[in-house]
Amino acid sequence: MDCPQEDLVSGLLKSYQEVGGINHLDCANLPSKRVIASLCEDLLQLLFPGFFAEEAVSTAELPLITNELVQSIRDRLADEMEHSFRLADPSHTDNRTWAHEVACQFFKKFPVVRRLLQTDVEAAYDGDPAAKSYDEIILAYPGLEAIAIQRLSHILYRAGVPLIPRMMTEWVHSRTGIDIHPGAQIGSHFFIDHGTGVVIGETCVIGSHVKLYHGVTLGARSFQKDEDGHIVKGTKRHPNVEDHVTVYPNAIILGGDTTLGARSTIGANVFLMKSIPPDTLLVMADQVQRTYDKTARQKPLSPDERPDIGL
Template sequence: MNTIKQIEETANNLVPLYAQEEHDLPDRPLWSHPEIDQVIEALRLLSDVLFPGRHIPEPVDFRSFFIKQLKNTSEILEQEIEKALPFRWMGAADLHEKRLPIDNLFLASTELVNTFLQKIPEIRTMLIEDVKAAYNGDPAALSYAEVKLAYPGLVAITSHRIAHELYKLDIPLIPRIMSEYTHSLTGIDIHPGATIGKGFFIDHGTGVVIGETCHIGNQVKLYQGVTLGAKSFPLDEHGRPIKHIQRHPTVEDNVIVYANSTILGGDTVIGQGSTVAGNVFLMKSTPPRSLVTRSEEGIIIRTREVHGHGMGI
């Protein structure tokens, strides 16, 4: 058989492997989805609004700069959200809920973008606290500029705070594209559904995983390799994972979790002011102001009366 005939035969064998229905099926081609490059460009534009100067060598007029960046961002997001919205109901059967199609996708997309734009000053306020937390939490940080220009943890939390607001608006696909792009850059994997309080700091960062239903309080510090994950995945009568239930831990205010520790479970709560030492595997809650360590006998949880965190690296 010559090459042309082989190509034709292969093409004929491929055709039935691609579903033609307008449903979110595993064999459906990826037509009409948000463009990944455009979503990343929107993330870059927003990052420049939140931290002006990273990609611009000279000072600019703030107001004019913000208007230009936000206008460009809005145009991109309106187009990409319009493409993303049908995925709300295309996979609705698997989500165990009836989702009705939106009649006017353009209008819905515009309204969602306007709602998101209102949140940007709040995101900026949170990120200022994150910069302070990184500077105060790392003796190696010699300036705020160093944190803003060089720290992967700040890149990750910046992306997350943007993606999280889009996630809360029930926008499909786009928040996850943003978070996974940032994961590829930083080695830090934060699901856009995770709720994270102010003054959050990830030191070093590589290998950190934060699951979708995590609740993280204020002034929390994580080191590299920390996993805040799920114990297991409850299944429905069809053997499919049940969505939108609490699967990941709650970490209360002023907690430090040191390197390579794993904390699992939706019913696991790390009490405020606690410290979890390195290489701990934890699937149960701790009281406030606990010190959690690992020994040959297993995990030891001690309650401390002293204020602050005495451990340092």
């Protein structure tokens, strides 16, 4: 079969001219996916010393290893942020200084992130009878890895860094099957059990001591559009989850004005688009969604007492 190389190249070059929306030519460098992946792996080493390194780490070596790792990550992260800042605003002339300032603030918040991650490990250990040790959770639980990277990416997201926070969470998404937007606000003692298929949207606000199972979606109900039919960006689109809430597998909770009240339990496969009050047990039974007050020993509420759940 005759297949000249020049014909193949010619077809591609013609496509590059005709289909311009997916080209990035004659522009500044983009952040590198390969570098971001490497940074995420090194960030996990920094968060959990001794767990993600190839060789054993001693207490005596820790100051030197930490110093070298911080410097390496700081320099590479600043380089990638400089690319992202330049892409977002080509007119800005001092992207290097800006990138280093953000990197500095990023590392200053590591002690706070580590304290939060300690509570996440505790929540996983206390919430899963199969967990034998903290070591097992740190090394083998995908939910912890996902929330660790999300907590770091959230710092960069709040600092206004373009692209990189989302690249970080997509890196861990590809590894774990857990998709948490860097914009989501998440409290302490957060546990995702199993985790595959969990989706948490950008404007979610999640309290403390919250437990999610696999397949849970905290998503948007609809998208507001402007007069030209374009989706309006930056609105509150995703649910709020108050403290001590448990959501079982494959439940779908949608809407920016939807709140799961504190100490509530959402059963498997529930589809919910309106708020429920605290201390509610919401389950699917015989294909009908039913609501119970947990404080009343699961006694069914009367029709007048039941929250409006859109059914």
